[in-house]
Amino acid sequence: METTKAYAAQQVGKQSVAFRRPPVIVGAAAVVGPMEGQGPLGGTFDHIYPDLMAGQDSFEKAEREMMTNACFIAMQKAGVTPDQIDFFLAGDLLDQIISSSFTAQKVGIPFLGIYGACSTCAQGLALGAMLIDGGFARRVLVACSSHNASAERQYRYPVEYGGQRKPYAQWTVTGAGAAVLASPDLGEGPRITHATLGKVLDLGIKDPYNQGAAMAPAAVDTIRQHLLDLGRQPQDYDRIATGDLARFGQQMAIELLARDAGLDLGDRYVDCGVLIYDNEKQDVHSGGSGCGCSATVTYGHFLQEMAAGNLHRLLLVATGALLSPTSFQQGENIPAVAHGVVIEG
Amino acid sequence: METTKAYAAQQVGKQSVAFRRPPVIVGAAAVVGPMEGQGPLGGTFDHIYPDLMAGQDSFEKAEREMMTNACFIAMQKAGVTPDQIDFFLAGDLLDQIISSSFTAQKVGIPFLGIYGACSTCAQGLALGAMLIDGGFARRVLVACSSHNASAERQYRYPVEYGGQRKPYAQWTVTGAGAAVLASPDLGEGPRITHATLGKVLDLGIKDPYNQGAAMAPAAVDTIRQHLLDLGRQPQDYDRIATGDLARFGQQMAIELLARDAGLDLGDRYVDCGVLIYDNEKQDVHSGGSGCGCSATVTYGHFLQEMAAGNLHRLLLVATGALLSPTSFQQGENIPAVAHGVVIEG
Numbered sequence: 001m002e003t004t005k006a007y008a009a010q011q012v013g014k015q016s017v018a019f020r021r022p023p024v025i026v027g028a029a030a031v032v033g034p035m036e037g038q039g040p041l042g043g044t045f046d047h048i049y050p051d052l053m054a055g056q057d058s059f060e061k062a063e064r065e066m067m068t069n070a071c072f073i074a075m076q077k078a079g080v081t082p083d084q085i086d087f088f089l090a091g092d093l094l095d096q097i098i099s100s101s102f103t104a105q106k107v108g109i110p111f112l113g114i115y116g117a118c119s120t121c122a123q124g125l126a127l128g129a130m131l132i133d134g135g136f137a138r139r140v141l142v143a144c145s146s147h148n149a150s151a152e153r154q155y156r157y158p159v160e161y162g163g164q165r166k167p168y169a170q171w172t173v174t175g176a177g178a179a180v181l182a183s184p185d186l187g188e189g190p191r192i193t194h195a196t197l198g199k200v201l202d203l204g205i206k207d208p209y210n211q212g213a214a215m216a217p218a219a220v221d222t223i224r225q226h227l228l229d230l231g232r233q234p235q236d237y238d239r240i241a242t243g244d245l246a247r248f249g250q251q252m253a254i255e256l257l258a259r260d261a262g263l264d265l266g267d268r269y270v271d272c273g274v275l276i277y278d279n280e281k282q283d284v285h286s287g288g289s290g291c292g293c294s295a296t297v298t299y300g301h302f303l304q305e306m307a308a309g310n311l312h313r314l315l316l317v318a319t320g321a322l323l324s325p326t327s328f329q330q331g332e333n334i335p336a337v338a339h340g341v342v343i344e345g
Numbered sequence: 346m347e348t349t350k351a352y353a354a355q356q357v358g359k360q361s362v363a364f365r366r367p368p369v370i371v372g373a374a375a376v377v378g379p380m381e382g383q384g385p386l387g388g389t390f391d392h393i394y395p396d397l398m399a400g401q402d403s404f405e406k407a408e409r410e411m412m413t414n415a416c417f418i419a420m421q422k423a424g425v426t427p428d429q430i431d432f433f434l435a436g437d438l439l440d441q442i443i444s445s446s447f448t449a450q451k452v453g454i455p456f457l458g459i460y461g462a463c464s465t466c467a468q469g470l471a472l473g474a475m476l477i478d479g480g481f482a483r484r485v486l487v488a489c490s491s492h493n494a495s496a497e498r499q500y501r502y503p504v505e506y507g508g509q510r511k512p513y514a515q516w517t518v519t520g521a522g523a524a525v526l527a528s529p530d531l532g533e534g535p536r537i538t539h540a541t542l543g544k545v546l547d548l549g550i551k552d553p554y555n556q557g558a559a560m561a562p563a564a565v566d567t568i569r570q571h572l573l574d575l576g577r578q579p580q581d582y583d584r585i586a587t588g589d590l591a592r593f594g595q596q597m598a599i600e601l602l603a604r605d606a607g608l609d610l611g612d613r614y615v616d617c618g619v620l621i622y623d624n625e626k627q628d629v630h631s632g633g634s635g636c637g638c639s640a641t642v643t644y645g646h647f648l649q650e651m652a653a654g655n656l657h658r659l660l661l662v663a664t665g666a667l668l669s670p671t672s673f674q675q676g677e678n679i680p681a682v683a684h685g686v687v688i689e690g
Contacts, residue, residue: 322458
């Protein structure tokens, strides 16, 4: 019988885990809508849809078409079929995560629905890696998605109303990302070495347009805890990326990191919501947001950078604003969470 | 380096896992609303709220008060504080699982949101057990909830409209269940020995009142696959319980089990949605449903039966209808999933 200590050997510090045999991303895909395709990372995506409908008759069906497509491209790149995959972990922003559930029906893999709002990408990678490294699966498919029009009409106003947006508002990314994770004996690719799971924080933000402010403290808390748990410094990473704080949220995170944690991440700190659009030429206000933001930037841009040898060790901290239309209409604050995963090229 | 086979040693058959050192339920709690308290299982619950508001000013806040209360009672019974728990896994029926996210903020434990509709209870137990047995956690808190009034107004009509219900309609249970799972060196209690994760099935049901029919095929598929994976017979279990098929759904499951799988579960087959209400005296039509249904019946009734020595091995198959108001208003079918866990007293 193993000792107690050995049994929990993969725990590191208070909120982090280390993988004994780091699971590998053996195939990944990012598909996006037209605006994301026209942005500076357009060349890194596997597929760009020419319009928001993606050949479907509703925005919701378009979103799930994108997630399904990302899943099948990721499996194709991994050289596997659905019957070779043990679990499908997916989540999205739509009520009752219907993009994920309907995709799960199409891929036909045992399904575990997850929800972490825009932190879902990192949550899925962390959980999927735990299931593989724990010996419960040999391959796991993870996916998440968001769609500008389905999100806007659910969370705020139907896009047809043409409502004015505040300068700190973000633009929900239309896109989906998927990755096949596998135990390291089953293939090559970037490795998931650590994960840090975040606590839910509520700093009193109530404005559903100001999600960057709601999420920045959660990102700072998870980055701080991650470095503390692993005994690392920011310079141990080539890149530290938050998921979708966008320009206002990233600036707030920089200030909070300095003030509350004495940390200066320097140039290595980027935000997927800033990277995905051209803030000068594209009318996206503060920048991108949504589950699809960190997923498409990670599976498109970052993995391409790793393949090119320009990026070796990435800390991805995806942030989620855990509001619902009901909760903010009832006048409640917006709680937020951030989950981190370390990906090594 | 371990061999490939040893590395995935906990996989059993196509969709099941077996735990090497089965995690233990060291504390659990079930809290319910007034109707559930007046039902035949009233004496098995930890707390009965005298009204649906639970001292709050909205149904949504009442639901999260119930989940929070169940969490703290479960931790108290386990003799642990939140800082001794590594992860909080929770889900519920409300859009963006706000009951769970807001509870996560109160308990202050790193949070992994999950969504499997009414299958969430089994999904949480399965995932929590994997995180512990995989060596990533020593204790995990799992929870789920549902509330009749918050669910009715979200999924169907505001209860104040007094809409007529069809005889096969179900009554969403008001209640929450929570359990502290721990590695077996940390306490005593019922053990989680196996889990079977379900695929999402769509048999063409479109009526949001007829969830029993949507979910019954998923339950049958998971029960059949579970027995196949483990090489077991129904008589290897003292009780096989579906989560919330209610009377019509259970009858359908019995017929499908016989027709499609040649299985007769006999008297050992019960449904939590049938058990929780008195179908003669309480006006609940087909019976109970909701995440809170299987959770409160499991953490109340079944665990009490185990403690009394009347129940030794339970297969709990919690079923979830993965619709959203948007998906059914857009005329789509209701996909369903069922996850199974084996609990041994």
